[in-house]
Amino acid sequence: MGHFTVPAWPRPAPNALRNLQAVLESGRWSLPGPWQGHASAEARFAAHFADFLGAPHCVPTTNGSSALVVAMEALDVGVGDEVIVPGLTWVANASTVLAVNATPVMVDIDPSTLCASPTAIEAAVTERTRAIVVVHLFSSVVDLDAVLAIGERHGIPVIEDCSHAHGASWRGRRVGTWGTVGTFSMQEKKLLTSGEGGAVVCRDPDLADRMFQLRSDGRRLAARPVEGESELVADCSVAGTNYCMSELCAAVLDAQLEALPEQNLRRAENAATVDKLLQELPGLAPVRALPSVTERTYYQYAVRIDREAFGGVTAETVSRALAAETGLPFQTPYPPMYRHPLHRPRTKRRFLLVGRDPSRLDGPAGGLPETERAHREVLTLHHSVLLAPAGAFETLPAAIEKLQQQAGSLRAVESAR
Template sequence: MGCRRRQHPGAAVRSGSALAVAGGASIRGNKPWPHWPRAAAGAAHILGEVLESGRWSIASPSNGRKTYEQRFAAQFAEYVGVQQCIPTASGTAALMTALEACGVGAGDEVIVPAISWIASASTVLGVNAVPVFVDVDPHTLCLNPAEVEAAITKATRAIVVVHLYSSVADVEALRAIGDRHGVALIEDCAQAHGARFHNRHVGGFGAMGTFSMHHTKLLSSGEGGAVVTSDDALARRVEHLRADGRCRSVVPAAIGAAELIETGELMGSNRCLSEFQSALLTVQLRELDEWNAIRRRNALMLDKLLGELGFVPQATTPGTTERVYFNYAVKVPTGPLAAAGMPTVSDALTAELHFAVRPIYPPLYASRLYDPASRRRFAISEGHLARVSEQRRSLPVAEAAAGQTVTLHHAALLGDEQEVRDIVAAFEKILVHGTELAAR
């Protein structure tokens, strides 16, 4: 125990004090945490430029200058290492347009991981397809390739793989499965901006990659998203799908004229990103790698110190060459803490840190947010509604992980060594009081 005291002076004393949820003093006190999102250098200036430009949308008349959407698209495509980037209004919009661009439609099956945010399922429902929930790897919490192989049927049209929390999925194994069965692989990189696998950025391994730029994400414009691909035909389909069936003219538009032209190729919907968001992303992208490096440094320290206490940090697939952290996920030891349940453990940690600690996502089929019967639009037939509702089944690895794992948002990793040691002290304190928590 002396090693722990040396790593965090005073931690042992505070660990022995009463839990904050039971009225004791908290580990963190009133010290503030790093805030998120944070504006990159030049953010206010570039937003002011858009404000005065007279062009707030790519659908508005041309002012003779390249749009910020075009600028961000070019920058992000180069960053990821692909040929094309098509910005969208959200990560959900990116996923839906990617699915449709790949030809997914009514009655098709789409394999999705059992553990993910609800959009992994709702976007599939949104194109009238059927989400097929597949179990995850117990160490990475990402799609298990062996389980994917077993779940493929004649109706399977796509595999959506999520790089979850801080893990990169085994995209090469999944791509091989997709190629073998003639099924498209779509990478959901909403939580993985900047992650690399075998020295290549994620997003470029599948037919398409999708990103979210939501308030919480590593690269944020409040809301927003993007589809990336090196397939020109797929990119053109996404362009039409996200802009009411229009695409940008290859000939520069005259001042006052529209750049988006009506081709009649493919009907779409309005899922475009505003010029304000696009401009903001051009400056936010400049600092992404620097912020990711800070998070990575602190996460490695957490891995070591929490590992010494018996907690098990989320792993990533071998071959990951640059890891990023949307959330820091860690499994609690078996025993009293696991018996207490993750809502109780999360509440206790939140009280100690004054920073939200949450259980991981529940299995999608067990999520309160997954309820196709609550919306008539999914009742395209009695048989279809039965197919999307009957997906509620038991997947043991996902359920075991949900019963033993908690997460911290990446803002907690943007501080200095003291923030890391406060997190460790909080985990040590609840470990000492595990029996008490289990009895609550």
């Protein structure tokens, strides 16, 4: 197979430069800047993103991590509390819990979706559980019916982390609008991006007001803004932090949002093509979405391998060999959270507070078997690959068959590492 040319990402949407130029010449580059007699770029993006999701309220933030912090602070998560998080996800899902002085409780995944297992979530609930954070991972959506039922049964709010799922839908409604709060990241690799950025969405107007203040140093929008003066006023009911999105990021996101539906459609079409190409091969099984997922998005295309078909080696060895053979940037999933090199809670004294058992910061004592297995058996491809022209993947099966035939060489490579 000839080497694959991966489409560039990020790529500017057609109106991105126009939007940026308007902000650059506006005299207002940040939300606290002087009001110019019209809605800020941030307010316009918030309205458009809320409309896209079908969410009554959207509050932009600096990034996805600050969105999670704002969501948890708004729900009054703090010292002595526990927050349930998946064991397979980016490290911020644990570090943000620690940042609000609560304890992340890592749970195992459902092997069919790679998302948090509802059974594991239920088993992890204690009298200290203050929130459940679920992540719609890679190209899947967690079993929202089961998770929301757990939350309702125990009176625990559910936070949907949709950083991988801009535009995905469950039973005809966008993810992020099912839980108490939905959070999004717009970091450079995401489906919707301005380099950095984030957002929180919800249905409760009082919760939205609280989240707005929490990310605006406690300030609210003035009822009657004065041109040339800041639109934010110190009319606060809660102490906040400055997590405001810049006007430049908001301008880019507003343009990128216009391009998102067509890009998501293109990714889904190419993912279906890859599914068909792989279905006849032994030893590979694309990760499927649950039947209730009515619109699927692909932050990463994920496929599980039968290691025996590749000589018993791990997904890491297969991913490196496939990347060398094809030019496709195959990777393995995140390592389990408790083994992630960036999960280092003991390096910050502020995470070791009275009322918290320090040993619990390191994750479950017995590990998480399905999370560990996914790291050994799953291959992923970044969504930019799925923006390639039709027909770009036709020779992928031959490359995979070649590796399977060279299983002995794969074993030797793995043994040498």
